[in-house]
Amino acid sequence: MELIDDDGNLFGAVNVIDALVVLLVLAVVIAGAALVFSGGDAPGPDTQTTYATLDMGTQPAYIADAINEGDTYEPDGSSSATITDVHLTPRGNDIGVTLRVALEGEVNDGTLTYGNAPPRLGRTLAIETSQYQVEGQIRAVGNSNALATGERRVIIRDTLDAETASAVTPGDEIRLAGRTVATIDDVATYATNGSGQTRLLAETTLATHREDGYARFGGVRLQRGQSLTLPADDYTIEGDVERTNGDGLGETATRNVTLRMTDVREDTADSIEPGMIEGPANDPVAELTDVDTEPSLIIATGDDGSVNVADHPINRDVTITAQFQVRETATGVLFKGDRLRGGTTVTLDLETRIIEVEVVSVSR
The missing domain is CATH 1.20.5 (Single alpha-helices involved in coiled-coils or other helix-helix interfaces)
Structure with missing residues (x-):
């Protein structure tokens, strides 16, 4: 067939x-x-991503240098962390590290699980790569992949030796692990009554991290009186925040000032003369325009209640008229970084002699 x-x-x-x-x-x-x-291919578990801020505390420079955006870590087969932003600040001799990380994990009953637990505030998380191993606490959780950063201009005060102070220059950058964390915008230096010591005021722009509504630098809230360390290549500033209002060192101006010294020795009084200056001759910080010297008074009360007044044989009272170079700021008139007003005491370095004088009056 x-x-x-x-x-x-x-x-x-x-x-x-x-x-x-x-x-x-x-x-x-x-x-x-x-x-x-x-049974076919069963649908995979639901996954989700959230973002967390991790405070990694202080790390040595070689660790901070190795941490970069894009670094990833998988604590288990269902979770992963990816660094999306890095913020560094100086903290003593080490570096403060704050990270923003993307946390991916399974969702159970509407809650994301990372490494077998939800990413709760205060929880400690580790980041481990082939180059480093660190851990830090969760400080915030949200939807942004970037840290809330910004800039804040502050005035920092420090006392340095004259050579170091002269090395601080506008435009200097403070860099940590290849990242600029602060920039010196302006500098003012003044003599002190300490031998070889110079008062430094540095107008500085800081790269800040905003948390809980406050700008932070060096791991703490940025405010007046806060101690800061700024390690540049050629010097280190370890000073205090003088102002945070961002108005800079102020506009330069001059004031006529009346000063007084009482009960000083005759040889000291005789050494103070008109024309003496503090600072360079072409731009003095202070210049004495008039000096008036008279004997100090000895006032004694007799047994009968009478008052006897006589000239002191050695001590002298000195009245000085001077012209000061000042800076006008929103908080007042400053001389060498301090408020200039009657009743305060200022120090003048007149090259051959350093004197402390009381401010009697200030006028334009």
Whole structure:
């Protein structure tokens, strides 16, 4: 018997086209049954991503230098962390590290789980790569992949030796692990009554990190009186924040000032003369324009209640008129970084002699 006869029937009984259709339907049915009985590819678990701020505390420079955006860590097969932002600040001899990380994990009952637990505030998380291993606490959780950073201009006061103070220059950058964390915008230096010591006022722009509504630098809230360390290549400033209002060192101006010294020795009084200056001759910080010296008074009360007044044989009272170079700021008139007003005491370095004088009055 022929396999297909002249009429196109298979074995003379079934049409070939009909047979092919039956086979195709049968194949589809078998494939579907296999899928049902094998269970198929079950849908994967729901995953989600949230962002957290990690305070990594202080780290040595070689660790901070190795931490970069894009570093990843998987604590288990269902969770991963990716660093999305890095913020560094000086903290003593080490570097404060704050990270923003993307945390990906499974969602159970509407709660994301990272490393078998939700990313709660205060929880300690580790970041481990082939180069470093660190851990820190979660300080904030949110939807942004970047830290809330900004800039804040402050005035920092420090006392340095004269050579170091002269090295502080506008435009200097403070860099940590290749990142600029502060820039020196302006500098003012003044003599002190300490031998070889110079008072430094540095107008500085700081790269800050905002947390709980406050700008932070060096791991703490930025405010007046806060101690800061700024390690430049050629010097280190370890001073206090004098002002945070951002008005800079102020505009330079001059004031006429009346000063007084009482009960000073005659040789000291005689050494103070008009024309003496503090600072360079072409731009003095202070210049004495007039000096008036008279004997100090000895006032004694007799047994009968009478008052006797006599000139002191050695001590002198000195009244000085001077012109000061000052800076006008929103908080007042400053001389060498301090408020200039009656009743305060200022120190003048007159090259051959350093004197402390009381401010009697200030006028334009």
